Amino acid sequence: MSTITLDKKQMIKTLNNISENGLKVFDDNYQIDNNSENPDAIVVRSFHMHDLTFGDELKAIARAGAGVNNIPVEKCTEQGIVVFNTPGANANAVKELVLTTIMASSRNLFDGVAWAKALDNETEDLSKLVEAGKKQFVGTEAKGKTLGVIGLGAIGALVANDALNLGMDVIGFDPFISVDTAWNLSRNVKRAATIDELFQHSDYITVHVPLTDDTKGMFNSGSFSLMKQGVQILNFSRGELVNEKDMSQALEEGTVARYITDFPNANVLKMKNVIPIPHLGASTKESEDNCAVMAARQIKDYLETGNIKNSVNFPNASLPYTGKKRVATFHQNVPNMVGQMSSAISSFDLNIADMVNRSRGEYAYTMIDIENDVNGDIIPNLERKISQIEGVVTTRII
Numbered sequence: 001m002s003t004i005t006l007d008k009k010q011m012i013k014t015l016n017n018i019s020e021n022g023l024k025v026f027d028d029n030y031q032i033d034n035n036s037e038n039p040d041a042i043v044v045r046s047f048h049m050h051d052l053t054f055g056d057e058l059k060a061i062a063r064a065g066a067g068v069n070n071i072p073v074e075k076c077t078e079q080g081i082v083v084f085n086t087p088g089a090n091a092n093a094v095k096e097l098v099l100t101t102i103m104a105s106s107r108n109l110f111d112g113v114a115w116a117k118a119l120d121n122e123t124e125d126l127s128k129l130v131e132a133g134k135k136q137f138v139g140t141e142a143k144g145k146t147l148g149v150i151g152l153g154a155i156g157a158l159v160a161n162d163a164l165n166l167g168m169d170v171i172g173f174d175p176f177i178s179v180d181t182a183w184n185l186s187r188n189v190k191r192a193a194t195i196d197e198l199f200q201h202s203d204y205i206t207v208h209v210p211l212t213d214d215t216k217g218m219f220n221s222g223s224f225s226l227m228k229q230g231v232q233i234l235n236f237s238r239g240e241l242v243n244e245k246d247m248s249q250a251l252e253e254g255t256v257a258r259y260i261t262d263f264p265n266a267n268v269l270k271m272k273n274v275i276p277i278p279h280l281g282a283s284t285k286e287s288e289d290n291c292a293v294m295a296a297r298q299i300k301d302y303l304e305t306g307n308i309k310n311s312v313n314f315p316n317a318s319l320p321y322t323g324k325k326r327v328a329t330f331h332q333n334v335p336n337m338v339g340q341m342s343s344a345i346s347s348f349d350l351n352i353a354d355m356v357n358r359s360r361g362e363y364a365y366t367m368i369d370i371e372n373d374v375n376g377d378i379i380p381n382l383e384r385k386i387s388q389i390e391g392v393v394t395t396r397i398i
């Protein structure tokens with residue numbers, strides 16, 4: 001990370017509780033101001049941002065976490081605001097809670113503990129009561145059972161590998177699995193050719209996919225009808241992956257024996273055999289630090305150098321930062337944009353030292369380093385000239 005002095009202090013706003021270790025990444029060039037109406041960047045966790053209006057200084061939003069469904073990503077793209085997330089930074093925390101709850105649920109631990117806490121501690125011979133009562137909480141073991149893992153990304157792959165070590169048979173489904181994950185996945189994880197195959201063979205199903213139009217409601221009466229009677233379902237991804245009406249019925253009928261969810265709401269809390277967890281998947285000190293540090297570093301790098309890593313809406317792009325003036329432009333992915341930017345630069349008698357151009361769908365991002373020392377007056381004029389090119393969404397001279 002470069003040590004750069006910026007012309008103007010950058011305002012950072014946080015919309016949730018962000019770990020101090022992450023905020024410490026922002027040095028003297030930055031001011032954390034949670035009342036700012038027009039910050040340069042926002043760090044967020046689960047805060048619902050869809051109803052917010054963004055100020056004209058806002059350049060970046062970083063989600064300290066994985067899911068970005070709380071951020072209006074499309075609107076950000078149209079306004080030239082880069083959105084980051086922190087892939088894998090909280091995966092271990094979620095994995096540990098998934099494996100914990102598989103075993104805790106199978107051993108009826110939550111009910112057993114609640115029962116024991118409610119015992120009258122004044123009762124004589126409490127131990128007799130305990131021994132008599134424990135038969136109602138006899139459980140089953142995870143060993144030898146089949147765990148279906150839907151989504152083999154950062155979390156799903158860790159869960160799948162470690163469940164094998166618990167003696168479970170593991171079957172996975174992910175039609176878009178990345179090459180990196182495939183390399184890290186144990187060859188003992190069986191591959192389901194279709195999601196239906198996974199539904200049919202699993203005693204436990206855990207889901208680790210993002211919430212999208214395709215995944216919304218993927219647990220519904222159709223999928224429940226394929227599952228083994230008494231399957232246990234774990235949802236540490238997003239509540240909306242489950243059709244609540246259908247889940248409620250499947251729990252009533254016993255098709256689903258347990259629904260363990262990190263996303264309780266009024267409907268979920270009324271369901272039979274539900275284990276509601278208050279969105280604790282990523283709530284560990286380590287995970288909160290990892291996510292916040294990664295989010296803050298990505299914002300800092302982008303504001304100081306224009307380099308982009310782990311964006312969900314801009315192309316990732318990197319050019320070694322030399323301290324020369326850099327023109328960083330987000331624009332439509334149409335012919336002759338680089339040509340027009342180069343002409344604008346040469347019209348000020350400036351020469352190009354280096355450049356990178358990356359596209360992502362309808363948009364592209366170009367960074368051009370200028371060889372000459374650029375006199376202060378030229379900067380606003382060059383910025384104006386580039387921003388007037390048709391198809392340019394935003395441009396900055398760093």
Ligand SMILES: NC(=O)c1ccc[n+]([C@@H]2O[C@H](COP(=O)([O-])OP(=O)(O)OC[C@H]3O[C@@H](n4cnc5c(N)ncnc54)[C@H](O)[C@@H]3O)[C@@H](O)[C@H]2O)c1
Nearest residue numbers: 066067151152153154155174176208209210236237281282
């Ligand atoms: N409960 C929590 O606190 C918590 C914490 C972290 C993440 N999450 C949720 O978990 C999700 C997954 O996190 P991650 O870090 O593993 O993300 P990831 O991007 O590393 O992995 C997601 C995987 O899902 C796969 N996928 C996408 N659509 C699919 C489909 N239709 N069927 C099967 N696989 C599909 C992708 O190919 C990818 O491999 C996040 O999007 C977020 O919503 C929740």
Ligand SMILES: O=C(O)CC[C@@H](O)C(=O)O
Nearest residue numbers: 045046065066067282283
């Ligand atoms: O910030 C959190 O605690 C939850 C994060 C989680 O939902 C995610 O998608 O990464």
